[in-house]
Amino acid sequence: MKLEILQKIISSLESGALVVTASHRQNRFVRNLWDQHQLSAESTQHREDKIVRSWSDCNSLSFDEWLNQLFEYSSLGGLFSQQKHVPEILDKQQQQWLFRKIIRDQQAEFSDWSKVQQETLLNNIQQAWIAYSEWLLDIQDKTTSSCFFDTEETRLFRNVIIAFEAACKKNNWISQANLLNYLTSKLPSLMPFIGNKISFYGFVEFTPQQQRFINKLELQYKKDPDSSIQIIEFTLQSFNSNSDKLKTSTPESKRVEEKIYPCASVETEWVAAAKWSRQLLEKNNNNSINIAIIIPDLTNKQQMVFRIFQREFQPETQLSALRHIPKGFNFSAGENFHDIPLIQIMKHWLGIFSSGNIEHWGAVLSDSFCVGYSNEKWARAQLKHLVLSQKNEYLSIEKFLELVLSCNIIPLNQWLEITHQLAKVARTKPKTLLPSKWANWFMDFLKSIPWPLEKTQDSITFQIFKQWQQLIRSLSKMDAICGNITLTSFSSLLDEQLSQQRFQPETPKSSVHVLGSLEAIGISFDFIRITGCQADSFPGVAKPNPFLPLTLQRKLDMPNATSQRELRFVKMLLNGYRNLCGSLTYSYAVADGETLLLPSPLLMQADTCSFVEDSLPEAWMEVQQQVASNLIQWQDDCGLPLKNQQVRSGISILKDQAACPFRAYVRHRLHVTSQDKEDIGVSSIQRGNWVHNSLEMVWRRLGNHKTLREKTTEQLIKLVQQCVDEIILNRSGKLHQQPSPIIQYEIIRTNWLVLSWLEIDKSRSEFIAVELEKETEAEIGGLTFKVRADRVDTLVDENKIIIDYKTGKCKPASWNDDRIDEPQLPLYALIEERISAIAFAQLNREACKLTGYGDEAITDKGIENLENWAEQLELWKKNLELLAMEFISGLASVTPKKGACDYCDLLHVCRFNARIEKERDDGSENTDENIIQIASDHTSCEGALR
Ligand code: SF4
Structure with a gap:
């Protein structure tokens, strides 16, 4: 066949x-x-x-x-000579822009939709439009027009189509979907x-x-x-024609060798497909055969599948972060052009002019393509840190220039020149321009800084530039449709155009082709492997387009309208594959998470096989040898001992030392800091400070338990309100930048938390709040720290209780640990006299409560009474001294406590996750527990440290 x-x-x-x-x-x-x-x-x-x-x-x-x-021949041949204006074909981008505009005009309520929702709506309507044209639907047709009033979606589609067709008629445009109608006429x-x-x-x-x-x-x-x-071949349906010239052949499938492989999961299916094709190729002397791997919905799985195939066919690429042209396999689904880092960075440069968002400044300061980057990268990183720490969401070019001029970071000469150029271009920036003019304006700016002259252009970069330049040129087509627009609109337009493009680098000829379902049709292969052949997806379920009347879709047997049609379609595809290949292989996942899956009943005739990887790729051996010869393993858990016991940081040293010695060393000895992440709205730190400060102010006014109890509820509410308003509204420096509703919400929340806490304080035994936010010096194990107690209450018996306000999680049980998570209060208890309890005041949405430890005389609810308080203090002293001595000795082992890595920003420095993965690969059991065991073993090196 x-x-x-x-x-x-x-x-x-x-x-x-x-x-x-x-x-x-x-x-x-x-x-x-x-x-x-x-x-x-x-x-x-x-x-x-x-x-x-x-x-x-x-x-x-x-x-x-x-x-x-x-169409072109006809215009050359004078078909339009009778017409005043030659019609113009709308390309994909132009059509999309027009649809987007009509949808926005049609439905004001969609303006509140998220960008993703709007894009989904636009895509669905465009797909409906293509199906509408291909299936010759007509909203004006008397017999079917009423169907378009069936649902809200079909009504919207009807309105959009009326407006779209009117715009096309008025401007003499022909959409691509209608071109065939036009040519037929x-x-x-x-x-x-x-x-x-x-x-x-x-x-x-x-x-x-x-x-x-x-x-x-x-x-x-x-x-x-x-x-x-x-x-x-390959026609699913016959023509309604009596002509004998129009003979269609819907061939019966021939019998080819068919196998089916069950795989543990979808991902292992792809891995098995990559290994299977590589082995097949090796067995057949590489380039003498043609193999197709069919992956349904490949576009959406593109990145993961690409990585799997690259790992199998180009293992050497795993050793480098650079982009590589695929070799050994051909990949039909390109990546989204918008997501390519080079394109992203160009968007950030444009973003400086269009919005000035802080995110754009951060990105361009890290732009390795920009002139002078190699000489100034550290200085630019410091400047980036400075910019981000401004905590402003936007930064104008003038303000940025002021910042650059006032900072003492060197060397920044070339960056300074770039900033001057930015300011110059910004001053002469036109208000509106045609899209093509904006494109030229932006390209001229990039050339002027100049960008990117420093970077050697490899093949992939060259191809990306080529596609970018084509896209920029194609924007001239939008001039007639968009007219003059602002730079912000141009930026959105460019975004839309970029998101529609895929980048597919030119690849050398190869024998393995990774394709979507329809792409293999009509092409001859020696071997075809179809993945995803589970019963529930092969054939897939019907997915009618919601914007076309369902009755019409079913009546006309349109694509995706019914499950019967899907079945017929898949059968036809299978016949097509069988007719053009020598061997057909299927695979399916036996489980998706907890759900067990079955193979498609369409594949009963295939023999079930199990895949055995009989050899590793040859290239892997080379890579392994290379890795083995390049890497020297060196276990070094200790840094330099601390010479003078002066430390800059506070109690966080002991906290970090307890959590992970490496973290403490990197943060407090090497002084490595991470860039602050910009919080949207109010940061959690800010919220915590507001609660602390409000409580401090309230207690400065109340003074003691008796006064608190004497206040009526109304008086207390008024007092708290005054304090919270004073703290949040008058003392915060940058409130004008926050939208008012957010602040109002924070005021309500802080009021509620403070009042809830005062109820707890009311229920306690009598006390005087003697010290509020008092800072003092503490010495332990040879280190001196500054410690601060949120509040110290003196009780009737002259003993004291120290309270630490916590708006996050608080676990007093961690004070029982050898490596104390929160050493602040135990340390304070050691330096202050007559401390009989330490406690957290938990203030958050979950609960407001007092929780801690104290001696047997304490009666406050939430305080656990310990039999031997003096012994407990001794134990804390010993444990804290040990932590301090570890720090002094320079111990820097990567041995985190359980959960310490969860929010740690040093993961990319310690690469702890890579170690865990390696130990897992090497077959170590309970890796996490092993590491934690090592951490606790440090306490047993007490003798050695002493
Ligand atoms: S990520 Fe974990 S192991 Fe790495 S420094 Fe932080 S706490 Fe230590």
Whole structure:
């Protein structure tokens, strides 16, 4: 069957027919086939006749190319000479822009939708529009027009289409989806540009729109006995034609070798497919065979699948962070152009002018493409830190220039020049321009800084630039549609255009092709492997388009409308694959999480096999050798001992030392800091400070338990309100930047927390709040720290209780640990006299409560009475001294306590996760527990430290 089909294509081409294929990929396949045929024909003829002959051109086009060519020929041939204006075809971007504008105008309520929701709406409406055109629906048709009032979605679609068609009519535009309708109406005048023999190849089915065109073409051909139309395979439905010229062949599938592989999960299916294809290739001497791996919905799984194949075919790429052109396999789904780092950085440069968001400043300061980066990268990193620590959401270019001029960071000469250039361009920035003019303006700016002259352009970077420049040029097409726009609108327009493009680097010819479901149709392969053949997805469930009337979709048997249609479609695809390949392999995941899955019943005839990886890729061996020869393992858990016992940081040293010695060393000895993350709205630190400060103010006014109890509820509410307002509204320096509703909410929240806490204080035994936010010095194990107690209450018996306000989590149980998580209060208890309890005051949404430890005389609820308080103090002293001595000795082992890494910002420095993964790979059991055990073992090195 395979040879028969290929022979039909060759015969068509030899007879002078134009072969029209359903896709560009199929057209490439036909052209390759023709080249091979010419080569073999040439060599045969050369042997027999000793004559060298020239090759004839391959007369094949994809369907889209053919239509556009017909449109161009017709305009050259004077078809439009009678018309005032030549119609213009809207390309994809122009059509999208027009739809977006109409949807916005139509439905003001959609303006509140998130960007993702709006994009989904736009995509669905565009898909509905294509189906509407291809299935020849008509909202004006009396018999069907009422269906478009069925639901809110169909009504919206109707309104959008009316506006879209009106705009097209007014401006003499033709959308790509309507081009075929237009050409059908002009077919008689087009006949001089259409040859008399046409073969269609690779169509799974003809849409009614295509069918109508071909029917009309056939009527024209009737006038010429030498003309013919041939359909080569793959038609799902027959024509409604009586002509014997239109013979469709819906071939029965042939029997090929079929196997099915169960895999543990979807991801292991892809891994197995990559390994299977690599092994197959090696067994067949690499390039002599053609393999297709079919992955349904490949576009959405692109990144993960690409990584898996690259790991298998190019293991050497795992050792470098650079982008690599795929080698050994060909990947049909490109990545989203918008997400490519180089494109992202250009967007950030534009963002400085259009919004000045702090995020853009941070990104351009880290731009390694920018001139002078290699010399100034550390200085720019410091400047970035400074910019982000301003805590402003936006920064104008003038303010930024002031900041650069006032900071003492050196060297920043080239960056200073860039900033001056930015300011100059910003001063002369026009208010509005046509999109193409904005594009030129922006490119001129990039050249002026200059950017990116420092970087060597490898092949991938070169291709990215090429595509970017094409996109910039194509923006001129938007001029007529958008008119003059602001830079902010231009930035959004560019964003939209970028998100529509995919980047597919040119790759060397390869034998393994990773494709989506439809892309393999009509192309001959030696082996095809179809993944995702679970019963619930092969065939898939029906997904009718919500913007088209369901009754119409079912009646017309439109794509995705019914499960019966999906079944027929998948069967047809399978037949297509069987007819053009030597061996067909399927795989399916046996489970998705906890759900068990079954293979598709369509594949009962396939033999079930299990995949065995019989060899590692040769390239892997080389990589392993390279890694082994480059890496020297060095276990070094100790830094330099501390010379003088002076430390800059406070009690956080002991806290970090307890959590992870490496963290303490890096933060407090090497003074490595991370950049603050910009919180949207009010940060959690700010919230905590407001609660602390409000409570301090309230207690300065109340003074003692007795006064608190004497206040009426109204008086207390008033007092708290005054204090909270004073703290949040008058003392915060940057409130004007916060939207008022957020602040109002924070005021309510703080009021509630403080009042709730005062209720707890009321219920306690009598006390005087003697010390509020008092800072004092504490010495332990040879280190001196500053410690601060939020509140110290003196009780009736003159003993004291120390209270620490906590708006987050608080776990007094951690004070029982050898490595104390929160050493502040135990340390304070050691230096102050007559401390009989330490406690956290928990103030958060979950609960407001007192929780801690004390001696047996304490009666406050929430304080656990310890039998031997003096012994407990001794134990804390010993444990804290040990931590201090560890720090002094320079101990810096990467031995975190359980949970210490959860919010630690040093993970990229210690690479602890890589160690865990390696130990897991090496087969260590309970890796986490082992590490934690090591951490607790430090306490047993007490003797050695002493
Ligand atoms: S991430 Fe974990 S191991 Fe690494 S420094 Fe932080 S706490 Fe220590």
